[in-house]
Amino acid sequence: MKIVDVAKLLNAEIVAGDATKEKEVTCIFASDLMSDVLAFARDEDVLISGLSNPQLVRTAALLDMHCIILVRGKAATDDIISLCDKKGIACLTTKLGMYEACGLLFQKNLIPNKAKSK
Amino acid sequence: MSSNSVHLEFDVVGNNFVSAGSASNEVKGILKQLGIDPLVIRKIAVAMYEGEINMVIHAGGGRAIVDIFEDKIEIVLIDTGEGIEDVELAMKEGYSTASESIRNLGFGAGMGLPNMKRFSDKFELESEVGKGTTIKMSMLFPE
Ligand SMILES: Nc1ncnc2c1ncn2[C@@H]1O[C@H](COP(=O)(O)OP(=O)(O)OP(=O)(O)O)[C@@H](O)[C@H]1O
Numbered sequence: 385m386k387i388v389d390v391a392k393l394l395n396a397e398i399v400a401g402d403a404t405k406e407k408e409v410t411c412i413f414a415s416d417l418m419s420d421v422l423a424f425a426r427d428e429d430v431l432i433s434g435l436s437n438p439q440l441v442r443t444a445a446l447l448d449m450h451c452i453i454l455v456r457g458k459a460a461t462d463d464i465i466s467l468c469d470k471k472g473i474a475c476l477t478t479k480l481g482m483y484e485a486c487g488l489l490f491q492k493n494l495i496p497n498k499a500k501s502k
Numbered sequence: 503m504s505s506n507s508v509h510l511e512f513d514v515v516g517n518n519f520v521s522a523g524s525a526s527n528e529v530k531g532i533l534k535q536l537g538i539d540p541l542v543i544r545k546i547a548v549a550m551y552e553g554e555i556n557m558v559i560h561a562g563g564g565r566a567i568v569d570i571f572e573d574k575i576e577i578v579l580i581d582t583g584e585g586i587e588d589v590e591l592a593m594k595e596g597y598s599t600a601s602e603s604i605r606n607l608g609f610g611a612g613m614g615l616p617n618m619k620r621f622s623d624k625f626e627l628e629s630e631v632g633k634g635t636t637i638k639m640s641m642l643f644p645e
């Protein structure tokens with residue numbers, strides 16, 4: 385699914401990284417704990433979180449993800465927006481909660497990573 | 503080892519969550535340019551990032567010294583923070599002394615040090631309470 389369609393599905397606004405919005409994504413990781421993301425993520429392209437700070441973008445960038453989604457109506461700070469633009473990472477914000485956002489995406493066959501190595 | 507090594511040093515600023523992670527990010531970019539295997543780069547980047555964040559959060563900042571050789575990378579993280587009293591405990595998954603406000607930033611899973619160890623081929627931690635902590639990690643490049 386294209387990032388722009390993910391945004392539509394979640395009724396989300398694309399607040400940064402507009403240039404990336406046509407990119408296809410298939411695999412999602414959701415967490416508010418960045419070390420857990422770093423420990424358990426494999427090759428997901430999207431990071432969903434209720435966290436709104438630059439470390440979210442750093443974590444996504446480190447793992448070569450293309451999109452972050454801020455749930456629960458969290459606003460993206462200026463730091464987040466400028467870092468996303470710099471890194472070419474799309475930043476979406478939605479009022480939906482984490483569970484609902486994940487549920488909607490799961491229904492559209494966006495999957496968790498199956499390649500559970502190590 | 504090899505002669506054509508890259509030497510890098512970074513100041514890691516304490517308690518600054520905007521710059522936190524920039525050193526590991528830069529190293530990642532350099533490794534990419536050098537054509538290192540993406541999976542190996544990811545391990546290195548994650549391990550160094552965790553170490554960098556720990557210095558930012560727990561030690562009031564520090565220094566990162568990175569040497570890239572033909573066959574491996576060596577990363578040394580040095581801080582003069584408060585040190586770690588019980589290293590064995592700190593190395594356990596889930597152990598964290600992060601404050602509530604730090605947890606609200608998304609840290610404090612207690613996974614940083616275990617991640618660093620898991621993603622390193624060699625991992626050494628030395629710490630003295632009141633003096634600081636030094637971590638040495640190295641990762642081999644396959645082939
Ligand atoms: N450089 C350091 N100086 C002082 N104490 C440290 C340092 N690094 C780690 N610690 C101590 O070791 C504990 C465990 O570190 P670890 O990185 O595993 O978890 P964390 O930083 O608390 O949480 P996470 O990394 O999952 O966000 C920390 O909570 C802290 O008490």
Ligand SMILES: [Mg+2]
Nearest residue numbers: 552556614615
């Ligand atoms: Mg840590």
